[in-house]
Amino acid sequence: MTDRGILSSLRYLLADFIGEDDDEPPFLPEGLPEPVMAVASEAIHLLIDYQGPSYARLYVDRLRRFIGKRGVDDVMLGDIARLMAVRMSYEDPIRIAQLKLAELSGPPGASAGSVDVKKFRLEELVGALPAVIAEYVLDALEWVGCTHIRVSIRFSTASRVGIRRLKIEAGLRRWRLLSVRYAKERVWVERWLHMIDRSLTKQLHAAPAIIQTATMIEGYGDVYRQGMADWNAIIDGLVKPTFDGVLALSDLAGAITEARAAALPDPRQAALKRKIAEIRARASADANV
Template identity: 30%
Template sequence: MSERPIGIAILAMGGEGGGVLADWIVDLAEHEGYPAQTTSVPGVAQRTGATIYYVEFHPHAVDVHDRVHEPILSLVPTPGDVDIVLASELMEMGRAIQRGLVTPDRTTLIASTHRVYSMTEKTSMSDGRVDPLPFVVQAEKAAKHFVHADFAQIAEHNGSVISAALFGALAGANALPFSREQFEAAIKRAGVGVQSSLNAFAAGFETAVRSNGDTAQPKARISSDATPARGSQPFDIGATNHPEIVTLDRRIQSEFPTEIADILHRAVRRLADYQDVSYAHDYLDRLKPLRAVDDAATYAVRGDALLLAEAARHLALWMSYEDTVRVAELKIRATRFARVRDEVKAAPGQLLHINEFLHPRLEEIADTLPAALGRWLLKPGALRSMVERMTSRGRIVRTTSLRGFLMLYGVASLRGMRRRSLRYQREHAEIDAWLARTLRYAIHDYPLALEIARSQRLVKGYGDTHARGMRNYRKIEAVMSLVARTASPGARLKSLCEAALADEEGTRLDTLLDDLRRSEGESNTRTGQESANVASATLSSATH
């Protein structure tokens, strides 16, 4: 009687070595005398090209008379009939479960828990990241055996790619009839990046062995914000113990509660990198009045500094608003060029060209200019019309060329005059009004002040994104007095902010604002009617 073949599905994205992993498995099986084949079905994902590789090999291809024959192997994985699933990322693991490739009666699931965020998550107006915990919980239920860890980080620490770490986890899971030495021999036969691949293989192997051997060990807990977007870089000035940064750290230690020290340390580095050290000191100066109010309101009672922490976080984000100067500066940083080379896996001797699509609007150009000149450019007239025609279409700038680099370098060098720019004046006027409003309500209505501090999250990005967010922010700001008179002002303001982030058109926000104004009008009508009734009763009593 012939035995069934072993099916292995590999779900990977472009550049992760899914094809190499499939080739290793096929080579391993064939070298040990098992007929094997691999197929791939390329797909399209919002993050990058996603491909399903399917490997199938037959352990013993014999008929009823024990005669060896050529087996018939499947070209694609069949739901409910896959023995092993290897997923290079958490969402790819979820796709495998959704497709029915993982079943509790037979499937060993090996998955990396790191995240590569989808475009839907990245472009969300609020925090659009998908909570990874339900993925892990569902995987524990769906698979017969579940091995999971951040294999991308394991591979990176060993100077290799995730395919090598997953290959090691496959060996450590003991789901195939091969020894560790036989797995390693397949890597050596490939002859490419052998030592780094073996190092990542060993780390992945040990991770899977620990998962197999310690069944009483608690399952890994994954926080939705535990894995940052890959490729993020620390701010340049924060990478060294700059004397002026040390001075800022000492000021934080002496003037602010330890509960928010981590936020402040990160904030001052961000702002010093964004503008200069003096700008970071301005940031701390703006927080000091709020610190006093927060102490009086809650810190002495509850032992926290919730309002101060929220204001500190959002103030740092607002003061480092994205303008043309910042965008240009980030695009020509050496760390960005290095990151792109790493992402596209460019060899040391290969030339890399980076093309940037830029479309600065008239308003963004005016915002970069000194305030008086910027306002003059925005006035209707021949100059404005000419600039609008020149900027009506975007252009592609090759930052790896001398001309393109110098063009953006020139824009980035305007950082020294940022404080005199029109955008700076506008943003900081809004910041001062926001802080003053937060302080004003903090003493009498702490929950409302907390939501006012958090309302800054509406203002983000640049260009159309920033304009849309600022428009919604000002709509809410205009009705703040009405919000303060509602039964639960903090909850009402929170619902308005969430509505503003729900859709780009602002339809949901406009609906809630209309409801708020209508209820206020009805309330005023009732109050006026009650006053008229009291006056009428008083007059009638006086007459009698």
């Protein structure tokens, strides 16, 4: 994270103490097509609830980059708007606590309280802490080989103690912008948007397939880790080399679809790596014909 980003995050973190409100909610960007307005409006409300108005403003700024851009129709822009909001509201223990607390806002008597048990990797729990602390802890955990350990966390509205704990956990959202996980997610979103942008100039017909790769990454724990690894394998093995002119793939969209079909819940990524190698070999052979 840059110095400017750290200062911005610290200002947000200390807003309650120095008496500053976190600005007004952002407006929809100018020029946004009417069919996309409902999606973007819902996303803004989601991200304000998730992190605050300044975070929703970052979403609007990112979306603005694609308004009126050559090759971006209403459907494509709507998909970018929707999937970007999903990834920007990624699931971490803080978010799960927020959602669990939201169950209490239903009609009186609608719920007698419940308990959800979620399993996280230890590195995920540490990654939700400010980077200045988390990086040292993660280094130590990696040194002893403990980052992969699963930890079960209870999220309960069945008791006052459970609800109080949820409020403390949800209140940690102010630390999120300083966390290791947030820094990684911000890099991912920017790279995803960059690949979409490059596709609009290099292979326009591949843009929808690249946009949809965002659906590969979801949840938390092993599912999240696997999805992120598979996404990076496809981008690094097929998409980026094609845009860089290193790989001659005339049908990048088809190659992405083919590779995604080979992605299995396998930490070694054996089938996916074989498929990517096969696609690359085929492209090289076709280029030499």
